[in-house]
Amino acid sequence: MDSIEETFYSNDWKYPIDKFSRHEKCLKDKLQNRIGSKLNIAEIDWDLACFITDNTLNMILTELRNQAKEHYEGLKIRTYFIKQASARQGLKIDRPDEFDVLVPFEIGGLHLKEVSLTDISERQLPGQIRLCVEDVAQLERFPSLKREGVFEFNSGTCFINTNVLQEYVFKSLLDKALHNMNLVSYVYPFLYYLLSYTCTIELRKIYRGSRPPTLDLEIEHDILGTIAVDFVPALILSHEKISIPGNILSSEDKTIKFYRYGLMKWVNKRNTNIDEEYKNFIWRSCSSSYERFMFDLCDGNEERSYIRTACRVMKALVLQLRKRSNQAAVLLSSYRLKTIAMYCILLLTVPSELTSHSSRLNGVRKALGYFLTFLELVLEKECLPDFFLGNEYLDKIFPGSYFSNIHIKYNLFDKEDPTEVQSAKYGLPEMKNKLVGCFKIGKLNPRVVTFFREQTLSV
Incomplete structure (x- = not known):
């Protein structure tokens, strides 16, 4: 075990x-x-869907990182994606045709400070923040992001514009990556050991949608049809080591590391509870690693x-x-x-x-x-x-x-x-x-x- x-x-x-x-x-x-x-869920369908999802996302991530290096100085996308939600928590039902991942990234060396967010009644909004640049002189190290409008001044403070970062940077990078991938035919083998079953999988096309903070992907292939992936860029904010009490784990106290990410949660004009001048700067402090832990507690x-x-x-x-x-x-x-x-x-x-x-x-x-x-x-x-x-x-x-x-x-x-x-x-x-x-x-x-x-x- x-x-x-x-x-x-x-x-x-x-x-x-x-x-x-x-x-x-x-x-x-x-x-x-x-x-x-x-x-x-049939185990062979599950294994096939996981295999297709992982292989395709790894290819997308490689191409996405290449595009980021070429077009945006300092935008560092990690080499891995973080599996989350029901398919990671043992809670999936019906068909294995939907998966959720976080794609960790950072703006290398840029010092950011978390600032709380309030609504129009000056009440603090829990779990929502803005990120301000502590030293604006650092912006000269990121000319492409600066030119794109990622850094925006508001009342004398420089904030990260999440609308621009998602809609003009990450969408553009992902579109370039998918365009290059869709020009190529991908066929890879799958071996299912339990049944000595072997097949080849043809990746036909990948489509991109948008539902902030998610960039929806549809992976079309010739075995199970279509797999939907919630592909969520996630800025690494911090990590903390927490001593989990032994009475929770049925053992001694254990120190577990939890990462916290910022998700680009800019809002549209229909949300009347947030001041217009704040709407393009909103991040949601993501609790997914803590949520994953809650369901891992069920094991055993x-x-x-x-x-x-x-x-x-x-x-x-x-x-x-x-x-x-x-x-x-x-x-x-x-x-x-x-x-x-x-x-x-x-x-x-x-x-x-x-x-x-x-x-x-x-x-x-x-x-x-x-x-x-x-x-x-x-x-x-x-x-x-x-x-x-x-x-x-x-x-x-x-x-x-x-x-x-x-x-x-x-x-x-x-x-x-x-x-x-x-x-x-x-x-x-x-x-x-x-x-x-x-x-x-x-x-x-x-x-x-x-x-x-x-x-x-x-x-």
Whole structure:
């Protein structure tokens, strides 16, 4: 078995394996019947998709780095990409046709300072920052970026213009890279050892879209059709070493390194809560390495594995009901479901005064009971706080971390149409009906439920 350190530092895609208790032998079949085959992914399809994605992204990254060296002095794109989201967390459902990666970069030697961002009411926006250049004399070392308009003065301070950096620098570089790649026919072999299966894969074309901070890629090939990749340039902001308490890891305390990245989150003119003069300078402080750690905590831990399985069940159910325009399913993105799962992991499996008098989480049925109870409270209160912002219990896992020191909460429904958020609660009964007999809501820990309702959901 991999060591704890190897698990947390892994940069591999993680095939989803569900965990049920020995008393729940028939539950997975029952769930399959209720929500279809969305839980199952054929291993050969998974391995093929991961192989195609990795090989193609490595080629793109090589070409992208070459273009950056040629056109922009000091723009240093790392030689690797960071795998993240559901396909890295063991939470993928349905088909292996979507993957998410961060592409780390830096502007070599440029000293930047993080500046907090406020809205038009002068309230600080948690997790969002601007980056100012501390020594403007350094700009002469980056003539191409300067000429492009990446550095912009505002009230006497020089900031990084994220709109320009993404729309005019990274888009241009990626377009040049993909143009060169699309001129060439790529064919490479794939050997699947378990079945002694060999095939050749033809990469046909790669398309680029844009959804800031993401540069969407569509990889067209001749085996599985199309693979979508969220390709996200990520500025390396800092890293921190955190001593994770031994009671979290079921071992001694261990020091884990976490990298923090800035994502270019410039906003369009429809966002009326942010002053116009700030809109092109916004970065989001990315918590993906901490989120990855939360789901790595499930490996080898039965109770947390039940929660991860429950999250996959809810993702599959939401995917099915979204096609029927169920109000709750329309609102509940994958990230929002994973946020509820992370609260379950924190409040149900981390030793605290909340869990000291509770019974063990003895299977997926009970995990689903908590998940649905939390979800019902979320929809009633029309509020789901971001797990890493203003979370009063976060310090129990990440003591002293950058995110545990942020005390302002952010409601993940803030930017949604209020009428859609209000009507989402009416979609919950259909969800529960689909899962009748598959979850337990009796004997839930009232301390945990009360804390979630009165503390976690208070924004």
